[in-house]
Amino acid sequence: MITSFLIKSLDRTILVAVAILLALAVLVPVLNLLTAPDHPLHVPTYLVSLFGKYLTYALLALALDLVWGFCGILSLGHAAFFALGGYAMGMYLMRQIGARGSYGNPLLPDFMVFLNWKELPWFWYGFDMFWFAALMVVLVPGLIAFVFGWFAFRSRVNGVYLSIITQAMTYALLLAFFRNDMGFGGNNGLTDFKDILGFNIQADGTRAALFAASALALAVSLVITSGIVRSKFGKVLVALRDAESRTRFLGYRVEHMKLFAFTVSAMMAGVAGALYVPQVGIINPGEFEPGNSIEVVIWTAVGGRGTLIGPIIGAILVNGGKSIFTAAFPEFWLFALGGLFVLVTLLLPKGIVGTAQHYLARRRSYRAETVSDKGAGLRASEPMAAE
Amino acid sequence: MYRILQTVLVALILFTAFPAAGLSAEEPLRDLVNALGTAKLSNMDEHIAALAKSGDPKIVPILEALSDGNLYVRKADDQVFLTRESGANLTLTDPLSGESVGEAPKSALSKIKVNNSVRRSVRAALGGLTLLSPDRNQRFKAAQSILQSPNADALPTIENALAAEKDAAIRTLLEQARATAVLASDRPPEEKRQAVQTLKQNGGREALSILSAALGTADETLKPEIEAALASIEQTQALWAAGQNVWYGLSLGSVLLLAAIGLAITFGVMGIINMAHGEMVMLGAYTTFLVQEIVRTSFPGLFDWSLAIALPLAFLVTGAVGLAIERGVIRFLYGRPLETLLATWGISLILQQAVRSIFGPTNREVGNPSWMSGAFELGGLTITWNRLWIILFALTVFAGLLFLLKKTPMGLQMRAVTQNRRMASSMGIRTPVVDALTFALGSGIAGMAGVALSQIDNVSPNLGQGYIIDSFMVVVFGGVGNLWGTLVGAFSLGILNKFLEPYAGAVLGKILVLVLIILFIQKRPRGLFALKGRAVEA
Numbered sequence: 074m075i076t077s078f079l080i081k082s083l084d085r086t087i088l089v090a091v092a093i094l095l096a097l098a099v100l101v102p103v104l105n106l107l108t109a110p111d112h113p114l115h116v117p118t119y120l121v122s123l124f125g126k127y128l129t130y131a132l133l134a135l136a137l138d139l140v141w142g143f144c145g146i147l148s149l150g151h152a153a154f155f156a157l158g159g160y161a162m163g164m165y166l167m168r169q170i171g172a173r174g175s176y177g178n179p180l181l182p183d184f185m186v187f188l189n190w191k192e193l194p195w196f197w198y199g200f201d202m203f204w205f206a207a208l209m210v211v212l213v214p215g216l217i218a219f220v221f222g223w224f225a226f227r228s229r230v231n232g233v234y235l236s237i238i239t240q241a242m243t244y245a246l247l248l249a250f251f252r253n254d255m256g257f258g259g260n261n262g263l264t265d266f267k268d269i270l271g272f273n274i275q276a277d278g279t280r281a282a283l284f285a286a287s288a289l290a291l292a293v294s295l296v297i298t299s300g301i302v303r304s305k306f307g308k309v310l311v312a313l314r315d316a317e318s319r320t321r322f323l324g325y326r327v328e329h330m331k332l333f334a335f336t337v338s339a340m341m342a343g344v345a346g347a348l349y350v351p352q353v354g355i356i357n358p359g360e361f362e363p364g365n366s367i368e369v370v371i372w373t374a375v376g377g378r379g380t381l382i383g384p385i386i387g388a389i390l391v392n393g394g395k396s397i398f399t400a401a402f403p404e405f406w407l408f409a410l411g412g413l414f415v416l417v418t419l420l421l422p423k424g425i426v427g428t429a430q431h432y433l434a435r436r437r438s439y440r441a442e443t444v445s446d447k448g449a450g451l452r453a454s455e456p457m458a459a460e
Numbered sequence: 461m462y463r464i465l466q467t468v469l470v471a472l473i474l475f476t477a478f479p480a481a482g483l484s485a486e487e488p489l490r491d492l493v494n495a496l497g498t499a500k501l502s503n504m505d506e507h508i509a510a511l512a513k514s515g516d517p518k519i520v521p522i523l524e525a526l527s528d529g530n531l532y533v534r535k536a537d538d539q540v541f542l543t544r545e546s547g548a549n550l551t552l553t554d555p556l557s558g559e560s561v562g563e564a565p566k567s568a569l570s571k572i573k574v575n576n577s578v579r580r581s582v583r584a585a586l587g588g589l590t591l592l593s594p595d596r597n598q599r600f601k602a603a604q605s606i607l608q609s610p611n612a613d614a615l616p617t618i619e620n621a622l623a624a625e626k627d628a629a630i631r632t633l634l635e636q637a638r639a640t641a642v643l644a645s646d647r648p649p650e651e652k653r654q655a656v657q658t659l660k661q662n663g664g665r666e667a668l669s670i671l672s673a674a675l676g677t678a679d680e681t682l683k684p685e686i687e688a689a690l691a692s693i694e695q696t697q698a699l700w701a702a703g704q705n706v707w708y709g710l711s712l713g714s715v716l717l718l719a720a721i722g723l724a725i726t727f728g729v730m731g732i733i734n735m736a737h738g739e740m741v742m743l744g745a746y747t748t749f750l751v752q753e754i755v756r757t758s759f760p761g762l763f764d765w766s767l768a769i770a771l772p773l774a775f776l777v778t779g780a781v782g783l784a785i786e787r788g789v790i791r792f793l794y795g796r797p798l799e800t801l802l803a804t805w806g807i808s809l810i811l812q813q814a815v816r817s818i819f820g821p822t823n824r825e826v827g828n829p830s831w832m833s834g835a836f837e838l839g840g841l842t843i844t845w846n847r848l849w850i851i852l853f854a855l856t857v858f859a860g861l862l863f864l865l866k867k868t869p870m871g872l873q874m875r876a877v878t879q880n881r882r883m884a885s886s887m888g889i890r891t892p893v894v895d896a897l898t899f900a901l902g903s904g905i906a907g908m909a910g911v912a913l914s915q916i917d918n919v920s921p922n923l924g925q926g927y928i929i930d931s932f933m934v935v936v937f938g939g940v941g942n943l944w945g946t947l948v949g950a951f952s953l954g955i956l957n958k959f960l961e962p963y964a965g966a967v968l969g970k971i972l973v974l975v976l977i978i979l980f981i982q983k984r985p986r987g988l989f990a991l992k993g994r995a996v997e998a
Contacts (some may be wrong), residue, residue, distance in 0.1 A: 414807075
C-alpha cells in the first residue's frame, strides 16, 4: 500500500524536483567540504547556510500550500507552527550547552539563572534527548493545530474569519513567548547554541549536514504532500476547496478532512522550523510576528498556489530577492515586497508555476484540438475557481 | 477728589505705622527668643511652648533653625541669631526682623544644643503654628504633614486648629488627623469609637492604613468596631477600584471603537479585508503631526485649535488615499476576499515604508492642546481629560456614521449595494461610485481615529500595526455588517481586558482575551449581532 502511495505520488515534475533536491543534498556538501576555497566550483559555507535556510522556508511554504492551495484554508498563522518547531529544537540545543553557558550552570540555561530560577520547569524535561526533542518538533505544532482546527472547522469557521483567527492565534503566541515567566527566554529567545548531536554547530561539516538534512526533509515532504494530493483523499480536498457545501452534501466529513490536512501541514511547518533554528543560531518570539505568516503566503502565491513545485520556487525566489535587496537598498525592500503582494494578486493570481502550467496546458490542448476533435479543449480549461 | 486723597493719605500713614507697632510688640517676643540661648536642655520644652503660645508666624523660621542646629547665641550679650555658614565666619540674621546683621567669627558664638526630645517638641509646635497660619496653602500642607505623622501630643493643637478652620478640605484632613491622634492617645473609648467612625466615613487609603495600625494597639472592646470599619472602607475602595477599571475599560473601548469603526464599514459593510486600515490610522496621526508643526512654526497662537484643523484634513488625506487604493487595486479583486487581504497587506507595507522614509523611523512628537491635558477627580476616580475627550469623540463619530448610513441618501445607496449589488445596479445606483465612496469613507474615519490616537499613543510608522488585529477582533466579535455590534464589541472587549489585567497582568490578559474571542467565534461564527437572512449566504 505504501509503495502504491509512493508510485502514485511521483509524477514527472515531482520526480525531477525530488531528484534535484537529492542531488543538491549530496553535491553541495561535497563541493563545500572537499574542494579548495579557491576552486571555481567551491561553495562557501555562508552560502550553504543561506540556502539551507531557504530550503526550510520552502518547506514552510509547501506546508502552507497544502492547506491553502489544495484545501482553501488561508492560514495566516503558519509561522507560529514553524516557530513552535523551532523552539522545540532550540530547547534541545539549549540543553546541549550544559555547563558551558556564561553562568556555568550544568542544568539551567543562562536566562533561567539570570532570572534566579532554581530548578528546571517541567516542560523542559526530556529535551536533553534528541529523539524526544525531534518528537516534540512534530507533536507540539501538530497538537496545537489539531486542537485549534478541531474547534474552528467543527463550528464551520472558514474563509476570512479563519484567516483572522489564525492571525489572532499567532499574535497570542507572540505575546505569550515575549513573557519571561513562560520559561522560553522571553524577549531574547534561545541562542548561543554550542553543538547538535555532539557536533559543533558552527563547524562547516555540521552546516553542510544541516543543509543536506533540509534538502532531504523537503524532498520527503514533497513526496508526502504529492501522495496526499494525488490520492482519492486529495481529490476530495480540492473538491471541498472549490465547493465546500456541495462536498459536504455528497456525504464527506469535510471538517475531518480539513483537520487532517491542517495538522499534517502544521507538522511539516514544525520540521521546517526545527531545521531552521540550528542554521540561523537563534529563535526568538519575533518569529511569531503575524507579518511573518503573511509573508509565507506571498512566497506561496508568487510560486503558484495549488502546485507543489510553486511554493518551493516562490520561497527561494522571494527570499533570495530579499537577501539581495536588503543588502543593496535596505529601505526599498518593503516597497518591493509590498509591490509584490499587490502585483502578484492583481496580475499573476496563479503564480509563476501556475501560469506556466496554464500556458503549457493551453498549447497542448490547442495541439490536441487541431489534431483530433474539439472535446479535449474543455477538460484542460482552468481547473480551479476562486474560493 | 480731596476726600479720596485724604483716605489714601490716611491709609499710607496707617501702613507705615503698622511695622512700627509690630516692632513694639516684638520686645517680649525677643526676650522669649533670647531665653532660648540660656535655657538648659531639660527646660527647653517650656521655652518652646511659650514661644509657640505667642502664635506669631515669625517663630516658624526660628524653631526650624533651632532643630536644624542653625540657631546660635552670641557669647558677648546672649543675643540669639539665625546663622548661615560663610567660610570661617557665620553670617548672622536677626531672628525677628529677618535683617542681616553682618558676620562674626565662629568663636564668638555658641550653638544652642538640641536633642531628639527637643526636636520633637519643636516639630509639634511648628505643626500647631503652621496650622494657624493665615496662608491657606501652608495650612493645607501642615494638615497633610500632621496627618502623616500624627501623635497624641498634637491633639490639643489639632483641636485648636479645627475650631478655627473654615476651609472644608483642610477640615476633613484635620478631622482625620484628630481621629488618628485620638486613637493613639489615652482618651476614653467613647471618643475613640467616634474617631473610628470619622475615619470610616472619610475612607481612603490613608484611613485604611491608620486603622490597621490602630488595630494592633487598640483594646479588645474597640477591635470589632475597627474591623468593621476596615471592612467597610475596603469595600468602598474595591467599588471605586472597580469603577476605575470600568473607566479604563471604557477608555480602551473607545480607542478600539475608533480604530475599528472604519473597518466596520469596509469589512463589515463591504466585505473587504483591508489590512492597510491600520496604516490609514497612522496617516491620520502623521497629518496631525504635520498640522501641529505648521501651527507651531507659523501660528503659535492657534495651537489649541490644531486638532480641530487636523481632523477634517486627516479625513480628506486618508479618504483620498483610500479612494486611490480602491480605484487602483481593490476594485479588481471584488469577490476574492483572500486576495484582497494579501494585496492590502502589500499596500500597508508600502505605506509604512513610505512614512518611514519621509518622516524617519522614530516617534514624532504630537502635543496635547491645553484642553486635553490634565485630569480631575470624580469621587474616587481619576479622569484624564484626553481620555474623556476621546470617548466623547468616538461616540460622536459613531453617531455620525450611524446617521449617515441610516438617514441619508448616500447611506441608503450604500446599504442597497451591499445587500444586493445587482438589484441596486438595476435600480440605477452606480455601484462602482458607491463602492469607491464607501471605501473612502471607511478610510477617512480611520484617519480621524488617527488624530485622536496621536494624543495617547506614539506616532511612529508602526502605529497602525498595533491596532489592526485588535480592530479585526472587535469587528468579528461584534458581528460583521452591524455598527451596533462594533460599538458593543469594542466596549465589552475594552472592559473585559481591563478587568483581566489586575489578575493576569497586561500581556496575559490580552492573550486571554484573544483566546476567549477564538473560542467565542466557535460558538457564534458570525459574532454577537449576526446578520440574518439571505445576505449571509452571499
